[in-house]
Amino acid sequence: MKENHIIDLLENRSFASLNEGERAAIQAHAANCLSCARAYEATRVASSLLRARASETVEPSPFFHTRVMAALRERQNEVPAFKRLWQSAGALVSSMTATVALLAVFSFIIPGTQTAGTAQASASNGYSAEEVILNQNDLQDEQASDAQVLTTLYSADDSGTR
């Protein structure tokens, strides 16, 4: 048996699946071949290791299913990142719309309300807004006449003192 035959046999199948005849043939060859003997020993030990490892099992704790259900609920409550981003964007757009609407109210509706209020106030005073604006000249005339009165009075005092 060539060296390769043993190596191929060892590598093609699991060690446990080799039958007695195959093992005997391998051992017979390994008795006269150092590298095959080493390969055989290493394969046998590797197989023992793997089977020892396979024999170990871990059993679930009694609370495992509770933990899974809690994790499941938590995951279900989690909002996906994209959805969260979309919701944030939606909130931003909504707040911007509300701000624009508020500004529009302040710009167009409130001033109108103020004019109406001024008109009401003027009506209660007996003066209309137009009258107040148009009679500015009258006011100036009145102020001028007061100044004239004062000038006249001071000049009269001056002449009396002299």
Next chain:
Amino acid sequence: MADRQRSVRRPNIRKGTLLANSNEQGSEQGSDLELAQLARAGDESAFAEIVRRYSPRVFRFASKFFRQRSVVEEAAQEVFMKAFTQLGSFEGRGSMEGWLTRITTNTCLNMLRSAKRRPELASADLSDDESTWLENQLSEVAAERHRSSERSFVAADLADRVLENLSSDDRVVLTLIDGEDASVKEVAELTGWSESKVKVQAFRARRRMRAAVEKLLGKQLPPAVAGR
């Protein structure tokens, strides 16, 4: 505590049973399908029943790939999370056990892939117990005498350390085929690989495993062998 929780016994997964046959399941499979349908419809208790029923199986299978209890638990939890989201894909044609085993295999494979591979293990890294175990293995008489110690904690620990030096794909095929006696066909079904890929992977994995063990044995080879 951890040792007590780890039951050391031959797994109940034997050749030809890794993917449970739907015919063997009978009425339970019928109820599995009902449970899956109820869970899909939003019945939380139905899914809780699936978890309760299959968590031992998922744990046992995940513990073939991971040794730490916390990691096994993490893997098992992820399996059930995936199972919940993929309930629609379970149509009852196969068994739920087989379906969950496939999810477990893929989850464990992904976790192994993301884990960092350890540097090569040298004989100098072995503990006294591990060296003794290897010495015993090299003596036929001692190997017979210590047959029961094959399943010992030391051997399992050493196996894990050797496997950590191999790739995730190597670990999966070695664990399933050489450790669990799974067939090439079963591993192909579990992993989604082609049968030829499984064969090639197993061939290469055995070569790498053998080389790693041979290196560890090194000077410990018995004179009868080493002297030839």
